[in-house]
Amino acid sequence: MALTLSESAVQQVRKSIAKRGKGLGIRIGVKTSGCSGLSYVMEFVDAPHPEDVVFPHDDVSLFVDPKSLIYLDGTQLDFTREGLNEGFRFNNPNVKDSCGCGESFTT
Amino acid sequence: MALMQIAEPGMTADPHQRRLAIGIDLGTTHSLVASVLSAVPTVMGDHDGKYLLPSVVRYLENDEISVGYPALAAAGQDPHNTIASVKRFMGRGHGDVQKLAGHLPYDLVPGEGMLRLRTRAGEKSPVEVSAEILRVLKALAVETLGGEPEGAVITVPAYFDEAQRQATKDAARLAGLKVLRLLAEPTAAAVAYGLDKKSEGLFAIYDLGGGTFDISILRLQAGVFEVLATAGDTALGGDDMDHAIAEWLIAESDTRQEDPVWRRQLLQQARQAKEALTAQEQVQIKLEPEAGNSRELTLSRKQFEELIQPVLQRTLPACRRALRDAGLKVSDLDGVVLVGGATRVPALRRVVAEFFQQPPLTDIDPDQVVALGAAIQADALVGNQREDLLLMDVLPLSLGLETMGGLVEKIIPRNTPIPAAKAQEFTTFKDGQTAMSIHVLQGERDLVQDCRSLARFSLRGIPPLVAGAARIRVTFQVDADGLLTVTAEEGSTGVRSEVIVKPSFGLDDAEIARMLQESFAHGAEDVAQRRLSEARVEGERVLEALQGALQSDAALLDSTEQARLDAARQDLEQFLAGSDADAIQKAAEAVEAAAEPLVQRRMDSALQRAIAGRSIDDLGD
Numbered sequence: 108m109a110l111t112l113s114e115s116a117v118q119q120v121r122k123s124i125a126k127r128g129k130g131l132g133i134r135i136g137v138k139t140s141g142c143s144g145l146s147y148v149m150e151f152v153d154a155p156h157p158e159d160v161v162f163p164h165d166d167v168s169l170f171v172d173p174k175s176l177i178y179l180d181g182t183q184l185d186f187t188r189e190g191l192n193e194g195f196r197f198n199n200p201n202v203k204d205s206c207g208c209g210e211s212f213t214t
Numbered sequence: 215m216a217l218m219q220i221a222e223p224g225m226t227a228d229p230h231q232r233r234l235a236i237g238i239d240l241g242t243t244h245s246l247v248a249s250v251l252s253a254v255p256t257v258m259g260d261h262d263g264k265y266l267l268p269s270v271v272r273y274l275e276n277d278e279i280s281v282g283y284p285a286l287a288a289a290g291q292d293p294h295n296t297i298a299s300v301k302r303f304m305g306r307g308h309g310d311v312q313k314l315a316g317h318l319p320y321d322l323v324p325g326e327g328m329l330r331l332r333t334r335a336g337e338k339s340p341v342e343v344s345a346e347i348l349r350v351l352k353a354l355a356v357e358t359l360g361g362e363p364e365g366a367v368i369t370v371p372a373y374f375d376e377a378q379r380q381a382t383k384d385a386a387r388l389a390g391l392k393v394l395r396l397l398a399e400p401t402a403a404a405v406a407y408g409l410d411k412k413s414e415g416l417f418a419i420y421d422l423g424g425g426t427f428d429i430s431i432l433r434l435q436a437g438v439f440e441v442l443a444t445a446g447d448t449a450l451g452g453d454d455m456d457h458a459i460a461e462w463l464i465a466e467s468d469t470r471q472e473d474p475v476w477r478r479q480l481l482q483q484a485r486q487a488k489e490a491l492t493a494q495e496q497v498q499i500k501l502e503p504e505a506g507n508s509r510e511l512t513l514s515r516k517q518f519e520e521l522i523q524p525v526l527q528r529t530l531p532a533c534r535r536a537l538r539d540a541g542l543k544v545s546d547l548d549g550v551v552l553v554g555g556a557t558r559v560p561a562l563r564r565v566v567a568e569f570f571q572q573p574p575l576t577d578i579d580p581d582q583v584v585a586l587g588a589a590i591q592a593d594a595l596v597g598n599q600r601e602d603l604l605l606m607d608v609l610p611l612s613l614g615l616e617t618m619g620g621l622v623e624k625i626i627p628r629n630t631p632i633p634a635a636k637a638q639e640f641t642t643f644k645d646g647q648t649a650m651s652i653h654v655l656q657g658e659r660d661l662v663q664d665c666r667s668l669a670r671f672s673l674r675g676i677p678p679l680v681a682g683a684a685r686i687r688v689t690f691q692v693d694a695d696g697l698l699t700v701t702a703e704e705g706s707t708g709v710r711s712e713v714i715v716k717p718s719f720g721l722d723d724a725e726i727a728r729m730l731q732e733s734f735a736h737g738a739e740d741v742a743q744r745r746l747s748e749a750r751v752e753g754e755r756v757l758e759a760l761q762g763a764l765q766s767d768a769a770l771l772d773s774t775e776q777a778r779l780d781a782a783r784q785d786l787e788q789f790l791a792g793s794d795a796d797a798i799q800k801a802a803e804a805v806e807a808a809a810e811p812l813v814q815r816r817m818d819s820a821l822q823r824a825i826a827g828r829s830i831d832d833l834g835d
């Protein structure tokens with residue numbers, strides 16, 4: 108079971124937490140919603156849940172709940188720029204199909 | 215796939231649930247657009263990462279339009295076709311800007327109604343020019359967000375009148391934007407700081423832009439903002455600091471100052487020096503008045519602060535005025551927010567802190583704060599936030615109606631929170647009057663001639679009744695964007711007529727400030743004028759009534775009485791032509807006294823006619 112952050116993602120998370128002024132890291136996960144079944148969650152973490160699996164990357168940590176981890180195993184989180192828009196991209200090998208915009212997916 | 219942003223805990227949006235909404239700060243010198251991305255309000259930059267778009271539009275020869283930096287750069291060479299500071303023209307007529315036009319290079323088209331500028335692309339109204347700026351901002355938003363925004367919140371100065379607000383809405387519509395709401399700039403700044411999350415408080419918003427200064431006092435109560443007072447100076451801004459430095463450079467270097475190109479260059483250097491001195495203790499300025507003849511001057515922060523001290527001090531009287539208007543003391547305020555790039559100057563922050571007896575809020579970039587607040591409001595209005603955010607603004611100037619004698623009856627007073635609706639009953643002045651002309655005015659003075667005329671319309675089909683019997687209900691309704699609808703309705707027949715105030719004219723900021731000032735300065739004079747007008751109206755009413763009575767019943771008076779009445783009447787007519795309110799009032803009373811026998815006998819004879827030929831028994835019923 109593994110989750111990885113690209114170098115640009117680590118930097119962006121570090122920058123975001125510094126700007127926000129608090130936070131232990133970020134949580135990623137999935138929830139059931141959207142037109143194709145599942146969608147991603149990505150939030151700051153102030154208080155981890157006891158069942159969380161933690162993946163440390165230098166000074167920032169990635170928190171994932173065990174249920175989401177099944178759908179996310181092997182995912183690499185990248186921070187990229189597309190035109191004027193910049194944000195995080197989930198490179199998730201488990202995704203079989205996603206809706207047109209990619210906001211939701213099935214595994 | 216779509217790119218994601220980190221959200222606050224528990225705030226990740228569901229897919230396809232996010233509704234895109236933008237906030238726009240449509241400024242006099244710069245404009246910018248912001249949106250809330252995963253719960254974080256963010257301004258949107260262009261491909262170079264620049265987020266401030268100069269509010270300059272240039273019409274090119276090949277039918278193309280350039281907006282922003284390229285247009286700004288061309289302003290010197292192509293002044294007729296390059297429109298800057300168009301915000302000052304919004305909602306205004308040709309006559310309104312005559313005094314401004316003297317030092318503006320634009321080719322104004324003379325005529326009634328909305329102002330138009332002649333360019334090589336044809337005649338353009340300020341609404342069309344503003345729409346070009348909004349189009350560029352919208353395109354930037356569409357590219358950044360990856361979709362069409364559902365709606366926009368656009369900020370306007372708190373003192374913008376009906377016509378100026380309507381013009382701003384029209385510009386947005388022209389640019390293909392749905393306006394969710396117009397929001398007062400100070401309110402937007404307060405929202406950006408999250409002041410609306412508190413339960414209540416009083417705040418001052420100190421906004422020093424490039425060329426204008428505004429101070430607003432806001433009250434937050436039960437989650438609702440009210441603008442208690444606004445004041446300012448429309449000819450004071452960060453540019454004045456640049457001028458102060460430029461003057462110093464001219465004096466120190468002993469160079470010629472008449473050459474406009476040289477002067478522009480000096481101002482540019484002055485601005486750079488000002489910006490550098492925010493972080494540095496001193497700055498070197500290299501002047502080159504002629505090729506090969508250069509010299510270097512050192513400006514320390516201390517010297518700079520002395521140079522700009524007059525500019526800083528000039529902001530304080532408006533701060534005092536706003537506090538006085540709001541009925542508050544400095545110690546009542548819970549916070550002070552700084553807006554505008556010029557508020558980065560450390561000396562300014564000290565002056566503000568000293569005046570308000572507390573350090574101002576400065577965490578958010580003062581250039582961005584208004585746009586960020588607008589974005590937060592837009593996000594809430596399209597339904598992305600659970601808690602309701604309802605912001606109220608106030609009316610910048612009182613709205614009223616013309617009544618007899620050229621007086622203004624205020625229906626909705628200044629600083630009333632909007633949306634607001636108020637109704638008042640009026641009646642007819644003459645017997646058998648079947649129509650009434652309704653003249654809608656905005657301003658603080660007592661006389662029509664000193665206020666701004668917004669609209670005129672008439673109510674017809676009033677049943678012919680004796681003077682004072684008809685009941686006409688006039689309703690003033692101001693919506694959340696500050697747009698006015700006036701309705702008049704006659705009570706017994708239900709005939710009604712209404713007008714929506716459209717932008718044909720408007721007031722400029724300076725005019726509003728002047729009108730407010732005059733209302734204080736001329737307070738006593740206005741009271742005297744009002745008394746005179748009221749006395750005249752009363753005197754004319756007495757003459758009118760007498761005329762009617764004499765026509766039918768002159769025979770009831772003997773010759774002495776008649777002569778006495780005639781003399782009194784002539785006296786009154788004579789005083790009515792003058793301007794002595796007391797004399798008119800006394801003369802009117804004299805006429806009424808002289809007419810007493812006539813009134814009595816008319817009553818008797820009417821009674822006699824009524825009971826003639828009827829028995830006592832009949833009358834007992």
